[in-house]
Amino acid sequence: QVQLQESGPGLVKPSETLSLTCTVSGYYINSAYSWAWVRQPPGEGLEWLGLIYHNGITNYNPSHRGRATISSDTSNNQFSLRLTSVTAADTAVYYCARLSSWSFDYWGQGTLVSVSS
Amino acid sequence: DIQLTQSPSTVSASVGDRVTITCRASQSIGYWLAWYQQKSGKAPKLLIYKASSLESGVPSRFSGSGSGTEFTLTISSLQPDDFATYHCQQYNRYSGITFGGGTKVEIK
Numbered sequence: 001q002v003q004l005q006e007s008g009p010g011l012v013k014p015s016e017t018l019s020l021t022c023t024v025s026g027y028y029i030n031s032a033y034s035w036a037w038v039r040q041p042p043g044e045g046l047e048w049l050g051l052i053y054h055n056g057i058t059n060y061n062p063s064h065r066g067r068a069t070i071s072s073d074t075s076n077n078q079f080s081l082r083l084t085s086v087t088a089a090d091t092a093v094y095y096c097a098r099l100s101s102w103s104f105d106y107w108g109q110g111t112l113v114s115v116s117s
Numbered sequence: 118d119i120q121l122t123q124s125p126s127t128v129s130a131s132v133g134d135r136v137t138i139t140c141r142a143s144q145s146i147g148y149w150l151a152w153y154q155q156k157s158g159k160a161p162k163l164l165i166y167k168a169s170s171l172e173s174g175v176p177s178r179f180s181g182s183g184s185g186t187e188f189t190l191t192i193s194s195l196q197p198d199d200f201a202t203y204h205c206q207q208y209n210r211y212s213g214i215t216f217g218g219g220t221k222v223e224i225k
Contacts (some may be wrong), residue, residue, distance in 0.1 A: 036214075046161065046204055048214040061213055062118070095160055101167055102208035103151035107160035 002026040004096050004108035012090075012115050018083040022096030022108060023076070030054050030074045034099040037070060037081045039092040040110075047092075051099055052079055086115045119143050119209050123217035129225040136192040138220045140205035145185045149208040152181055152190045155219075156201045164203075165190065192222075200224055 008020035022035070029035055036051035050060035052070045060068050064083070072079040083090060091114050097104040120143040130136050140150065148168040153161035163172045165181035168188055178193045192199055205217040 045218050046206070046216040048206075048216065051214075059213060097160075101170075102149050102214075103163055103166035103206065104153075104161070105163050105166075105172065107162075110160050 002098060002106045004098065004106055006094060006096050006108045006111040008094075008111060008113070010112060010114060012086055012113060013117050014087055014115055015085055018086050018090060018113055018115075019080065020094055020096075020111065020113070021078050021080045023078050024098075025077070027098075028074070029072060029077055029079060030056075035072070035079045036097050036099050036104065037068075038095045038097055038104070040095070041089075041092040044092075049081065049083075088115050091115045118212050119146060119207060119215055121205055121207055121215055121217035123203075123205055123220050125220060126218065127221045127223060129223050130195050131225045132195055132197060134195045134225075136195050136199075136222060138190045138203055138205075138222075140183075140188045140190070140217050142186045142188075142207055146207045146209055148184045150181075150183070150188045151206045152179075153204045153206065154199075154201045155204060161204060195222070 003025045005023045012018045034051045034053045037049040050070045052058050067084050069082045093110040093112050095110045096108045098106040122141045124139050150168045152165040155161040164179050169181045180191050202219045202221045204219050
């Protein structure tokens with residue numbers, strides 16, 4: 001049973017860096033598949049931020065390239081998101097998910113991150 | 118960027134109704150389209166992948182069709198558990214992944 005769990009601060013100040021970690025159980029992230037971050041502002045739609053392939057190669061939404069960085073820690077079976085210079089527009093529920101056949105088949109429960117001073 | 122346009126944005130329906138949701142892509146995406154169901158406060162749940170493949174464990178009343186730029190999700194007989202928001206999502210090797218704006222299925 002594959003499970004994903006997001007963790008990180010629920011409140012970040014404007015201009016600072018948002019950092020989240022996704023802990024995966026039930027599957028080794030360096031075995032196969034891609035591992036991604038998706039966010040959803042309150043009351044809005046879903047937005048893909050980026051992904052990391054099982055071999056460590058990354059791919060980002062062009063809208064966030066330069067601000068978003070995804071990395072992996074295979075020893076702890078985790079992958080992480082860093083989003084720099086945040087503003088109120090980055091307030092959202094952040095999900096980590098597994099990508100299979102270019103669709104997201106497993107998701108974390110999501111974590112709300114608010115950007116406010 | 119490839120844009121996905123879902124219609125309608127809201128559909129009001131009754132239990133037992135047939136419901137069809139459309140997702141149009143701004144350029145051809147082959148069959149790289151997925152559909153998700155999302156309930157309030159929960160993560161999306163994968164229903165359909167590669168346009169028409171039913172995810173394991175998803176009831177057969179859900180079906181997907183289409184290719185290229187026009188896709189549909191059909192619920193053959195709406196059940197009480199199906200009232201939710203539905204999202205389409207595409208993958209393109211050049212521009213990455215995008216989602217549609219969502220369609221809310223509400224009780225009529």
